[in-house]
Amino acid sequence: MKYFMMAFVALLMSMSSASAQINKGGFVGPSVHDRATISVAEAIKLRDDARVVLEGKIVKDLGDEKYLFQDATGEIIVEIDDEDFNGRTITPENVIEIKGEVDKGLIEPIEIDVDSFVIKK
DSSP states (O other), rough: HHHHHHHHHHHHHHHHHHHHOOOOOOOOOOTTOOOOBBOHHHHHHHHTTTTEEEEEEEEEEEEEEEEEEEEETTTEEEEOGGGGGGTTOOOTTTTTEEEEEEEOOOOSSSSEEEEEEEEEO
């Protein structure tokens, strides 16, 4: 039985390494995950739940995890969960890149629900 188990494990290991060497092919190039930065003006026109990447500045704290975000084309409210700051401090002088999605409510103004951000400058 011990010999059988050792042979079985050896067989599995050889199959695993052989399958790792097989090139299954596929597409190599740009993907939907490589989103280009768009402007606030463009983001406002998008459908609800559209994924966006914006670059600009947070210019005002609106309370309740909401901030006024601004670029050269306009302003929009962004919602950043407190834990997403991860100890980082942002001032109105910092340029940040945010990734998130458009949130269009029935009554509330259009917002961006931020998944993550990077401080650029």
